[in-house]
């Protein structure tokens with residue numbers, strides 16, 4: 001995509017005809033997704049209500065029954081398999097803004113029926129990581145999502161106070177240890193009682209659980225998770 005077209009996409013201008021990001025056929029509904037690929041999307045509509053783990057029937061997964069996580073409810077729009085496992089890395093690691101925009105649009109459509117929190121909170125990156133990357137994927141998803149659903153975006157509520165190793169390199173136990181005390185919620189004014197934390201991909205949920213604990217300690221009564229994709 002040219003720099004001008006990318007700039008146009010960032011502004012939400014349709015400088016290019018919609019084209020399916022999965023198969024390159026013309027898009028439908030003005031989105032960069034065709035009807036056939038939309039039908040084949042791995043929507044995560046039957047899942048654990050608490051942690052969004054895909055399940056054969058709706059309910060709670062065994063892990064959440066044994067030890068409920070600190071968040072109240074989770075929604076993950078897609079299961080992290082094809083084409084989510086291509087679209088998310090394209091957006092997150094290769095700066096594909098059209099992929100990010102499509103993911104945010106799919107989140108807005110699928111989450112339209114979710115309980116509405118009075119604020120959306122993007123999962124923050126550590127400032128050093130943000131400088132290195134130049135953009136913040138959770139914020140890039142949350143900003144248009146907040147606009148589409150008419151919800152305030154509160155990126156002032158949560159800070160990442162400790163740099164952590166990439167979670168993808170760690171096993172589940174190390175993931176929990178790695179993110180301990182990684183977040184703080186610095187006594188913000190006008191603290192909402194209920195927020196949805198927004199992130200791109202949820203794997204074990206360790207990072208999101210730690211961010212949830214920081215918000216609960218600060219006085220938020222309920223934290224839900226809204227993510228683009230869930231690793232099964």
Ligand SMILES: [Zn+2]
Nearest residue numbers: 020023034037
């Ligand atoms: Zn397609």
Ligand SMILES: [Zn+2]
Nearest residue numbers: 048051061064
């Ligand atoms: Zn669960």
